[in-house]
Amino acid sequence: MKTGLLLVGGGLANSLIAHRVLDTQPDVPLLVVERGASLGADHTWSFHDSDLTDEQRRWLRPLTAHRWASHELRFPDRRRSFDDGYNSVTSRRLHDVVSAALGDRVRLETEVAEVTAGGVVLAGGERIEARTVIDGRGDPGGGHLDIGYQKFLGLFIRLSEPHALTGPILMDATVEQTDGYRFVYTLPFSPTEVLIEDTYYADAPDLDRPRLRAGIEAYAERQGWAMAEITGDEAGVLPIVLGGDIDAFWADGPPGVARSGMRGAFFHPTTGYSLPEAVRLADEIAAIPDPAGAPLFELTRRRSAELWRATGYYRLLNRMLFRAADPEQRYRIFERFYGLSDGLIRRFYAGRLHWIDKVRILVGKPPVPIRRALQCLSENREPKKKISPTSGGAT
Numbered sequence: 001m002k003t004g005l006l007l008v009g010g011g012l013a014n015s016l017i018a019h020r021v022l023d024t025q026p027d028v029p030l031l032v033v034e035r036g037a038s039l040g041a042d043h044t045w046s047f048h049d050s051d052l053t054d055e056q057r058r059w060l061r062p063l064t065a066h067r068w069a070s071h072e073l074r075f076p077d078r079r080r081s082f083d084d085g086y087n088s089v090t091s092r093r094l095h096d097v098v099s100a101a102l103g104d105r106v107r108l109e110t111e112v113a114e115v116t117a118g119g120v121v122l123a124g125g126e127r128i129e130a131r132t133v134i135d136g137r138g139d140p141g142g143g144h145l146d147i148g149y150q151k152f153l154g155l156f157i158r159l160s161e162p163h164a165l166t167g168p169i170l171m172d173a174t175v176e177q178t179d180g181y182r183f184v185y186t187l188p189f190s191p192t193e194v195l196i197e198d199t200y201y202a203d204a205p206d207l208d209r210p211r212l213r214a215g216i217e218a219y220a221e222r223q224g225w226a227m228a229e230i231t232g233d234e235a236g237v238l239p240i241v242l243g244g245d246i247d248a249f250w251a252d253g254p255p256g257v258a259r260s261g262m263r264g265a266f267f268h269p270t271t272g273y274s275l276p277e278a279v280r281l282a283d284e285i286a287a288i289p290d291p292a293g294a295p296l297f298e299l300t301r302r303r304s305a306e307l308w309r310a311t312g313y314y315r316l317l318n319r320m321l322f323r324a325a326d327p328e329q330r331y332r333i334f335e336r337f338y339g340l341s342d343g344l345i346r347r348f349y350a351g352r353l354h355w356i357d358k359v360r361i362l363v364g365k366p367p368v369p370i371r372r373a374l375q376c377l378s379e380n381r382e383p384k385k386k387i388s389p390t391s392g393g394a395t
């Protein structure tokens, strides 16, 4: 079999590429090969309005299952609400919309065993040749990045009474601080349906599910929310990048193959979130007149290197968070950060900080010991530990 553009893995990044390419160039010959039974597995991906342009939010709208006009943050000494809209794309919606557009151009429950620049070999031995291959099989691991973790367990809960929230609580750090920076994240999907995630910026990737589940139940009870039923769950262990070798990251993998999503290190260093970068990459690929014949390896490799260079400051902040602050004091860095201006906070998450923002984040009395903060300045310092990045999947 032969195709034009072959998207290996039908997760978030490759589904967005397929959606955007078919939106703008319906006749591009392409094929998505995904080992799961549906596109996008079982995830809820969220983003701020200000992470994307108006046009990007417009084309993402069919996939956006929820939108809230505002959200809030809670810390022991600070409570703040933001009028920036917040949105969630669900994998169910992504699957429905993108698979309808793909028609017979998607093969589900199909495991790829080998990827090369000229095509793939499936687990069953079949070979699919392609003019261009994009590897979007998720986080490759490999130990080339020095990382901490954002890890979480979330429960989808039906409440017996309405919760009275007007929007999401992105961080409620008024909870007991254990295992690093801990906060609870709540998305209210309807008056009686919520996703509550117990989240940790931690040094180790292990998830003690029974403990986190108990923490979520205790949190719901403290809010006065009576749980009627747990309807599902999701868990994640996302990489928070402190440093590393992006060239070695790219050298480790099939030569000459373009990459998308986590596979290409297209994610925000401080949140591990990849949706905004995936949207930008989808836009860039869809703008090429013949994406199936374009040098996408060079394009994705260059974009990834540029993103790495542009996000050195974020890795510095991450090192301060993970190396300079005592684990149970990490929340103070976020509490202080959320005292800064709305515009700066928006630009931080959108990855568009101005130089003056960078100065403002660091001036004043830092909530970490100065000597340890100074030791974090060099990215080239011998890393404290090298760990393979991992990303959890929905359970």
Ligand SMILES: Cc1cc2nc3c(=O)[nH]c(=O)nc-3n(C[C@H](O)[C@H](O)[C@H](O)COP(=O)(O)OP(=O)(O)OC[C@H]3O[C@@H](n4cnc5c(N)ncnc54)[C@H](O)[C@@H]3O)c2cc1C
Pocket (backbone or CB within 6 Å): 008, 009, 010, 011, 012, 013, 014, 033, 034, 035, 036, 039, 040, 041, 043, 044, 045, 046, 047, 110, 111, 112, 113, 136, 137, 138, 139, 234, 235, 236, 237, 238, 260, 261, 262, 263, 272, 273, 274, 275, 276, 391, 392, 393, 394
């Ligand atoms: C539970 C969870 C919640 C998250 N929430 C957010 C969020 O709110 N906002 C945000 O921006 N980011 C979020 N992230 C982080 C990140 O955006 C996601 O991990 C995102 O799904 C990464 O997209 P991707 O396309 O790189 O990888 P994935 O979406 O993981 O897709 C990889 C796909 O490749 C397939 N695959 C792998 N190997 C093979 C093979 N050999 N053959 C065929 N198919 C294969 C997999 O089945 C999978 O479908 C979350 C992550 C998790 C785990």
